Amino acid sequence: MPPGYLPLFIFLAVAILLPTLTLVAARLVRPSAPSRTKLEPYECGIKAASNSRGRYTVRFYIIAILFVIFDVETIFLLPWAVQYRTLGWFGVAEVFVFLSILIVGYIWAYKKGAFEWV
């Protein structure tokens, strides 16, 4: 085994053992008296309002995709901002190339009506 991996394996062992031990210990100690209310998915005292497999509008997926696009944008902008001085004008130009490609997508989505609700 390569030398640096020992902490990793200890971590893995703890991660597996801890929940197993607590679950087993709880099982041995606690009394078992299930009732209908107790077996509901969310045992919070309030009756479930509706099925959790409810339907929602497909438009959310466009919102989700737009979110991912701008999320990725931030992920790329952050390291550039950190390395701003080292990268110099090359970095500025490259980020503008990256942003203009994103903006093309943005304009396209806007013109196609992706931001219009209903």
Place this chain on the structure above:
Amino acid sequence: MSYYSATDHFVLLPAILLALFGCAVLLLDFVFSGLRRAALLTFTLLGLAFCGAALWRQQAYLNSGLGELTAFGGALTIDRFALFFNWLFLGASALVAIVSLAYLDRKKTGPSEYYALMLFAQCGMFFLAAGTDLVTLFIGLELMALSFYVMVGFLRREKRSNEAAMKYLLLGAFSSGILAYGFSILYGISGSTRLSDIATAVAARGAHDPVLFLALATTAAGALFKISAVPFHMWAPDAYEGAPTTVTAYLAVASKAAAFALLLRLLLGPLESARAIWSPILAVVAVATMTLGNLAAISQNNIKRLLAYSSIAHAGYILLGLVAGNETGIQGVSVYLLVYTVMTTGAFFVVLTMSGGEDIADLGGLAKRKPWLAMLMLLFLLSLAGLPPTAGFWGKYYIFLALIQTGHYTLAVIATLYIAVALYYYFRIVRFMFASDAENPAPETSFGLRLALGVTAALTLGIGLYPEPFLKMAQSSLIGTP
């Protein structure tokens, strides 16, 4: 430290132009509202022409004997191999772009995103052919594949198109995952993503290393999926059948050629020293691919499905060139890919003219209504079967020659036997075209389609009768020749 030199720019220029024109095509539709659809096609072709000019300058540089071009610290390499494949992609893109306009009109859908996706896909293929770094190759593959997923499902209102896109997306994403896993192992054993560094690490490992075997199997599985080799072929018939016919043609030739470029780059580059492992595996895969492709094609009634199985079978033949592995074999792979591109696009273009159904029976009586169209289809089918004097003959000739030179007699015999099977199902189509009196709706041809049919037919006959310049081109495209 300079991040972007003049050489980098020179190497990257074709991809920059493709991306630029792709974005422009996407926006042109809005800027000039009500722009004539033909103008979008013109603009796309202009983009391809600019890309061609950039490639031409690179070709001129290589011809002047200054050696191959590398950029970004070895992440991209322009050698004759990369250029050969890029010319192939360029030709396929131009042909498909020309015929797409009338087809999309018929299907009542906008061409703007379609052409943008085509240009983006070709941009990805550029990186697949020119990439010499695992990350570059993977991103190129994904750029191409993502564009194709959307293009396959481009007819949003047709259920079959949706189904095809979904199947292709799910299986394709899975195969990309396996490929990425293989790449990660290659990175693990070499500590570098550059193919040249990986080559050193692989050579040091020896041929019977289990980790190397795992890396090889996963990497090959990812690439074999894209070329629809058995046992990763399941998506092909469904995707080919459901996709818009123009996209089917593009998918069958360009995507497959690009995946072969990736496979050649990896197997003949860093994994060359592990040939003892992959050669027998590929031999088994090739025989299985030919068997399944040819036998399943017999019972197909939909012509796009039939051509899909035939394209699976062709992938098997091309793999045999890699199995033989000598210079003739690798040259055979290039020749085969070239003629395959020409004849397969041609056959799909004839399918494009069918305005009724897409079953073989719908071609019935074609020879009576449009004799020239039936003759062209006959030419393409003869070429697909590999009979002289068509281009297809030279593709098979070099593969068989290489197999015999390297002593793979059994493989040569099997491959020859399957030509007989292929003749049977190709001539089923011919029988319908020439010997049936069925009344079918008249075939529709546009100017672009006639032009593209003329070019592919001329090339199919031209390569068949006068192959020397094309063979020379393929010979010079071997990996490692600057």
